[in-house]
Amino acid sequence: MRWGMVIDLKRCIGCYGCQLACKAEHGTPPGVYYARVLKKEDGEYPTVRQFALPVLCNHCEDPPCVAACPTGASFKWEEDGIVDIDHDLCVGCRSCMMACPYTNRYFNDQPAHYFAQGMTPFEQARTERHQHNVVMKCNFCRDRVRAGKLPACVANCPTTARYFGDLDDPSSEISVLIKERGGFTLHPEAGTGPAVYYLPP
Amino acid sequence: MAEISAKYEQLIHDLRQDFRPQREWGEGRGLFLVIGHFLVGVAAGAWLFGLLFDYPPGLFAGFLLAGIGGIAHLGFLGRPERFWKMARHVRTAWVARGFAGLTLFLAGAALYLPPLVFTAWPWQATSAIGWLGWLMAAAGMIILIVYMGFVYSASKGIPFWTSPLHPLLYMTYALRGGAAALLVAMAMLGVPREEMAQRLITIWIAITAFVIVIFILEMQGVLTSGNAAARRSAREMLSGRFAGYFYGGTLTLGLLVPLALLSGKLVPLSVAVLAAVGLLSALGDFFMKYTTIRAGIYAPLELRPVRMR
Numbered sequence: 001m002r003w004g005m006v007i008d009l010k011r012c013i014g015c016y017g018c019q020l021a022c023k024a025e026h027g028t029p030p031g032v033y034y035a036r037v038l039k040k041e042d043g044e045y046p047t048v049r050q051f052a053l054p055v056l057c058n059h060c061e062d063p064p065c066v067a068a069c070p071t072g073a074s075f076k077w078e079e080d081g082i083v084d085i086d087h088d089l090c091v092g093c094r095s096c097m098m099a100c101p102y103t104n105r106y107f108n109d110q111p112a113h114y115f116a117q118g119m120t121p122f123e124q125a126r127t128e129r130h131q132h133n134v135v136m137k138c139n140f141c142r143d144r145v146r147a148g149k150l151p152a153c154v155a156n157c158p159t160t161a162r163y164f165g166d167l168d169d170p171s172s173e174i175s176v177l178i179k180e181r182g183g184f185t186l187h188p189e190a191g192t193g194p195a196v197y198y199l200p201p
Numbered sequence: 202m203a204e205i206s207a208k209y210e211q212l213i214h215d216l217r218q219d220f221r222p223q224r225e226w227g228e229g230r231g232l233f234l235v236i237g238h239f240l241v242g243v244a245a246g247a248w249l250f251g252l253l254f255d256y257p258p259g260l261f262a263g264f265l266l267a268g269i270g271g272i273a274h275l276g277f278l279g280r281p282e283r284f285w286k287m288a289r290h291v292r293t294a295w296v297a298r299g300f301a302g303l304t305l306f307l308a309g310a311a312l313y314l315p316p317l318v319f320t321a322w323p324w325q326a327t328s329a330i331g332w333l334g335w336l337m338a339a340a341g342m343i344i345l346i347v348y349m350g351f352v353y354s355a356s357k358g359i360p361f362w363t364s365p366l367h368p369l370l371y372m373t374y375a376l377r378g379g380a381a382a383l384l385v386a387m388a389m390l391g392v393p394r395e396e397m398a399q400r401l402i403t404i405w406i407a408i409t410a411f412v413i414v415i416f417i418l419e420m421q422g423v424l425t426s427g428n429a430a431a432r433r434s435a436r437e438m439l440s441g442r443f444a445g446y447f448y449g450g451t452l453t454l455g456l457l458v459p460l461a462l463l464s465g466k467l468v469p470l471s472v473a474v475l476a477a478v479g480l481l482s483a484l485g486d487f488f489m490k491y492t493t494i495r496a497g498i499y500a501p502l503e504l505r506p507v508r509m510r
Binding site for chain 1: 208209212216221223225226277278279280281283284286287288289290293294295296297300352353355356357358359362497499500502503504
């Protein structure tokens with residue numbers, strides 16, 4: 001099996017709910033965004049449109065970040081295709097950040113907090129498990145998925161613009177959506193085989 | 202806190218841009234990586250020419266520069282205490298190959314060099330251990346000359362670096378740096394043979410000409426058939442934020458001034474001129490690497506096959 005995600009750009013309203021749900025789930029520090037939302041414009045006058053483009057790690061079939069990692073800290077789980085990081089192995093060389101065509105990796109270089117008065121108890125509880133001076137990225141909420149839940153960004157999307165399922169199963173909801181609605185990936189020319197697909201806006 | 206905040210604000214600003222500059226390699230502690238790459242390249246070149254000219258000071262210079270370059274690399278790493286883990290993924294990662302090459306080079310040089318200085322050393326340079334050191338250092342040298350450009354060309358996120366000519370360009374920088382290091386070493390320690398200095402200058406000019414040709418071809422490729430991010434990087438380098446470093450450091454200090462000095466029209470040729478040519482050439486190469494790295498821009502995330510419905 002291979003976990004994948006489909007994001008319906010016609011449904012996405014750019015509310016940043018996915019970004020915040022991800023922040024709450026993983027307690028990522030300032031400057032680290034496993035999921036984020038870009039605002040884009042497309043077309044030419046008079047047929048122009050503004051739309052939101054949610055981005056996250058693409059959990060590629062042939063991930064260049066894994067090939068570029070000198071320690072094996074970046075790796076792909078054989079059983080479900082999720083690309084993950086073993087932070088105990090990461091040396092912080094950041095070659096994976098340069099190798100990723102989707103710029104969805106972040107370097108957590110120092111303890112940081114969101115508020116001027118210092119770290120809140122919530123931040124402390126959520127961030128103490130994170131290592132510093134290592135690279136961080138989305139892991140499709142693997143712990144949640146293994147517990148039978150949806151990734152936080154999918155579960156919390158108010159417009160149900162995100163779908164999660166098995167790409168290897170041709171009858172899964174995401175495989176059908178990709179086939180029927182012309183799902184496409186970002187940077188197909190990179191040849192990495194992303195597991196995140198988009199439906200046209 | 203202010204520093205963290207400034208960095209955070211910078212990142213947020215960068216994330217909002219279509220053309221997001223890479224800052225991890227080359228900015229802040231990232232400068233150590235540029236220094237490390239530069240020194241290790243020069244070290245490998247110095248070792249090569251030290252062997253070719255049978256000039257031990259070139260070998261010692263190579264060993265010293267590689268050691269300092271290795272320390273600079275450690276200074277760049279987020280977790281330097283785990284450096285030894287970098288040998289785990291040699292099969293696919295160019296950084297791991299570079300680490301293996303540097304280790305091989307330093308270990309080999311540490312075996313080969315001491316008997317050249319200390320006559321009472323437990324083994325001789327021509328003994329089995331000496332030869333083993335020579336072979337290890339030579340293998341490490343080849344890896345160090347070759348690997349660096351591939352580290353960049355394997356970085357799919359930065360289209361400016363993925364030119365197929367990039368590895369060749371870095372190989373020629375290593376050779377030019379090695380020739381420059383030997384020129385400086387000869388100026389400091391004396392010219393052993395007159396014809397050696399002349400041959401080295403000829404080699405330096407030939408490599409420099411080759412670097413110019415490769416660089417022009419690479420830029421031409423980027424500007425005519427590169428994607429938008431690669432073209433933007435080239436513009437940053439040639440007419441943008443890093444143009445000062447390129448024209449002032451690489452072109453003027455690293456190329457025009459050394460050529461003017463070697464022409465003999467400004468000042469008569471002397472060992473001091475050789476030292477100046479070597480130092481300026483190396484400085485120019487450093488600026489070249491610095492600007493190339495700093496001009497790196499991530500490929501923008503955009504929808505190509507969008508169909509308006």
